[in-house]
Amino acid sequence: MRIDLTDTTASKINKALVEGRRAIGTPAVGMVLTMVIVTDEENAYDATKAAQEASREHPSRTLVVIKRTKRSPRDRQGNRLDAEVRVGSDAGTGETVVLRTHGEVSQHAASVVLPLLLPDAPVVVWWPVDAPDDPAKDPLGALAARRITDAYAVEDPIGALALRAASYAPGDTDLAWTRLTPWRSMLAAALDQARAEVVSAAVESEAENPSAELLARWLGARLGVEVERVTTDGPVVTAVRLGTPGGEIVIDRPEGPLATLSLPGQPQRTLALKVRSTAELIAEELRRLDADEMYAVALHGSASGTKESVQHA
Structure with missing residues (x-):
């Protein structure tokens, strides 16, 4: 009606x-x-x-x-x-x-x-x-x-993240961060299985991707390592590589809803890692209305210490 x-x-x-x-x-x-x-x-x-x-x-x-x-x-x-x-x-x-x-x-x-x-x-x-x-x-x-x-909706997404960091207050969040929830969950699970010290890290994505930038800052803050930002043809975040003394931990999703997880000494696995709709992102944000402390950590993480390189698929 x-x-x-x-x-x-x-x-x-x-x-x-x-x-x-x-x-x-x-x-x-x-x-x-x-x-x-x-x-x-x-x-x-x-x-x-x-x-x-x-x-x-x-x-x-x-x-x-x-x-x-x-x-x-x-x-x-x-x-x-x-x-x-x-x-x-x-x-x-x-x-x-x-x-x-x-x-x-x-x-x-x-x-x-x-x-x-x-x-x-x-x-x-x-x-x-x-x-x-x-x-x-x-x-x-x-x-x-x-x-x-939503930092994706502006012409300068990295500049928008700088504004969000400068004005952050408890209760603020951004859909660029919400899009990372499956990535963060899988990375945490992979590290629990590998149980190894991370000595290097790299995040691969299309250029000027705010989710990749937040992911790199979060990894750098949580793991205490310098995170390399690798530019690919996309779409969005395509891979995360964590170096350990025993080999690389890799989540790779070049395209489509499936990704592969590689752990040192273990067979490669296929994981569901689709790009979620805006409705799904909003529904996730409405599940909890308290301060998102990890978003604040990622937002205020150092971007100046990351290295950048270009890799074309």
């Missing part, structure tokens, strides 16, 4: 949500959090779809904030709020409200969002693109227990 509201207010939106729930026969609110997505018109559809898929695991109220600061020739009311309320099958397992703020209303988006937050429920804010330099001090970010950015 969809309800369109033009030149509206937060109270009218809340009333429409109640009416929508009653119309579909579910008057009780069973959602566990509020997800606020701050995006532009171009990326709103994909971001909303990902949030709705994630809501199957985490039923939530999703507020999509689309700021329109410029007046169009046909826009006679330059400062206003339009909304599209979705409940039932049109909103996954929760509720979705698409908020289009026009003119000066865009400068006060937090005042629009605040009355629409679920009471006594955590708030997560996600910027699919164009995140603020300091998410925790952003008016919307200040409302959240978890603030999600």
Whole structure:
């Protein structure tokens, strides 16, 4: 069910949500959090779809904030709020409200969002693109227990990581780090099996890959070794090599959903290591809303000590 509201207010939106729930026969609110997505018109559809898929695991109220600061020739009311309320099958397992703020209303988006937050429920804010330099001090970010950015969505991802490191606050995270969870799990398992001292390390990926940069910093901080950054044709992270006195530990995924694990003195194994969808990444981030200490370690790890080389497949 969809309800369109033009030149509206937060109270009218809340009333429409109640009416929508009653119309579909579910008057009780069973959602566990509020997800606020701050995006532009171009990326709103994909971001909303990902949030709705994630809501199957985490039923939530999703507020999509689309700021329109410029007046169009046909826009006679330059400062206003339009909304599209979705409940039932049109909103996954929760509720979705698409908020289009026009003119000066865009400068006060937090005042629009605040009355629409679920009471006594955590708030997560996600910027699919164009995140603020300091998410925790952003008016919307200040409302959240978890603030999600994505270094992949900017022209200079390594520069974006520098901004994230400078402004980091507990609760901040980035999808470039979330994409590494399977890699980190497999590397930890491999080191448990090998039980050997790591004396060198290398991370192979496409150029300017923020996940590879975070992985290299994390390995350097945790293992205390210099990490070589090797540029390949990709896609994304293609391999990690850890040197030990007994030989190399290698996880290699040149392409596709499968990787190979090589341990000294053991037969090669095949592992599932697919590139996960945005919905899967968001669902993972919603499982825990406390500070991600390992992300902070990786973010503040030294990038200056890494060596770089180029290898073409």
